[in-house]
Amino acid sequence: MRTQVAIIGAGPSGLLLGALLHKAGIDNIIIERQSGDYVLGRIRAGILEQGTVDLLKQVGAGERMQTEGTVHHSIELVFKNQRHAIDVHGLTDGKVVTAYGQTEVTRDLMDARQAAGLPTVYEAGDVSIHYFDSAQPKVRYVKDGQTHEIACDFIAGCDGFHGVCRASVPKASIQEFERVYPFGWLGVLADVPPVSPHAIVYGNHERGFSLCSMRSLTRSRYYIQCAIDDKVEQWSDQAFWDELRLRLDPKLAERIITGPSIEKSIAPLRSFVAEPMRFGRLFLAGDAAHIVPPTGAKGLNLAASDVKYLSDAFVDYYIDKTEAGIDGYSERSLRRVWKAERFSWSLTTLMHRFPDAGGFGQKIQEAELEYLVSSKAASTALAENYVGLPL
Ligand code: RFL
Numbered sequence: 001m002r003t004q005v006a007i008i009g010a011g012p013s014g015l016l017l018g019a020l021l022h023k024a025g026i027d028n029i030i031i032e033r034q035s036g037d038y039v040l041g042r043i044r045a046g047i048l049e050q051g052t053v054d055l056l057k058q059v060g061a062g063e064r065m066q067t068e069g070t071v072h073h074s075i076e077l078v079f080k081n082q083r084h085a086i087d088v089h090g091l092t093d094g095k096v097v098t099a100y101g102q103t104e105v106t107r108d109l110m111d112a113r114q115a116a117g118l119p120t121v122y123e124a125g126d127v128s129i130h131y132f133d134s135a136q137p138k139v140r141y142v143k144d145g146q147t148h149e150i151a152c153d154f155i156a157g158c159d160g161f162h163g164v165c166r167a168s169v170p171k172a173s174i175q176e177f178e179r180v181y182p183f184g185w186l187g188v189l190a191d192v193p194p195v196s197p198h199a200i201v202y203g204n205h206e207r208g209f210s211l212c213s214m215r216s217l218t219r220s221r222y223y224i225q226c227a228i229d230d231k232v233e234q235w236s237d238q239a240f241w242d243e244l245r246l247r248l249d250p251k252l253a254e255r256i257i258t259g260p261s262i263e264k265s266i267a268p269l270r271s272f273v274a275e276p277m278r279f280g281r282l283f284l285a286g287d288a289a290h291i292v293p294p295t296g297a298k299g300l301n302l303a304a305s306d307v308k309y310l311s312d313a314f315v316d317y318y319i320d321k322t323e324a325g326i327d328g329y330s331e332r333s334l335r336r337v338w339k340a341e342r343f344s345w346s347l348t349t350l351m352h353r354f355p356d357a358g359g360f361g362q363k364i365q366e367a368e369l370e371y372l373v374s375s376k377a378a379s380t381a382l383a384e385n386y387v388g389l390p391l
């Protein structure tokens, strides 16, 4: 088998890259370790920046998002039992975010790919990448007991944090920057109306962080900060709802409609960047290259901006016959990545309870939060980052 770009991973980065390349007439094959259903079963991000929404529309995968996604003009911060709205729309000359689940984004991209008849290999075993320091890279995998090989011009490593692509780069060629946080997020998905159909609510409380989000007008997503070693089984639905209520202001807490969880999981929080994002003919994109804590809702959106830059680079190469794009890819992506890393780290630091913060740490958080909601300059900085820095 031969293709121009072999894409490893059928998460949002791989699928969106495949769609952008196809639109530009560039051949690609996606090789995914899991089944399609498994990929769709992972409940993750929910908030899309306008740039991500535009890319999905551009590749013809935006129809359902436009009818089922909900547009948000503001977010809310809750601290010291008080709610404060940040008018994101007003502070950014009319920019908004859209609540639409990563699962749905993935499903729409999968459906569009299938409708276009583009090749995706699911349940590929023992995926390995070879010769990416030469002009003839190869990808190997096992399917139905047989070993297959794909020859290609380029490999796009869209295989997430635990993927094979970053791990295949010699240690001496890669530099890694990391911060692990001393807590996790316990998330619950439930078919109940959201507490606020208009806003995403971020809570700072002495018992820990909380977040009220949504997937639609009938499906809600809530999170609470939990201990890093907590197990999902320790948290009954009732215990989760009780704890969430304790962390919100009383009026908001009263409005929470509870119901049985349809998904419950714990995610660790991490900041991570690998530099560079290009090694010969291998390019990393999305979680394969970097991780942010979910507090800023940036993970999926960064994946989208990476693959936009990467598809531009391949278009330069194949259509305009210049290598300037592929040569500049890593630097261009990392500039945006580090700004999102900074924002996600800073919002995480501001909103969570850290075991060693003490009374001083809490007072500093409260002072910063008060400043944030009372200064137009500070709220604008938050709003500008939240809707996404320009592509
Ligand atoms: P993904 O979604 O991890 O997809 C990578 C795909 O590659 C496949 N794969 C392989 N395929 C072939 N061969 C191999 N050796 C392979 N190894 C792995 C995997 O099966 C998978 O299908 O990465 P991608 O596409 O870069 O997309 C990034 C986003 O998924 C990610 O940034 C966000 O979901 C991060 N994230 C969140 N972001 C938010 O903005 N808000 C959230 O609430 C939020 N919650 C989360 C998250 C990430 C989590 N992870 C990574 C465990 C919650 C969790 C639990």
Ligand code: PHB
Pocket (backbone or CB within 6 Å): 044, 045, 046, 047, 200, 211, 213, 214, 221, 294, 295, 296, 297
């Ligand atoms: C979500 O809806 O899952 C969500 C929303 C905002 C975040 C993180 C996750 O910051």
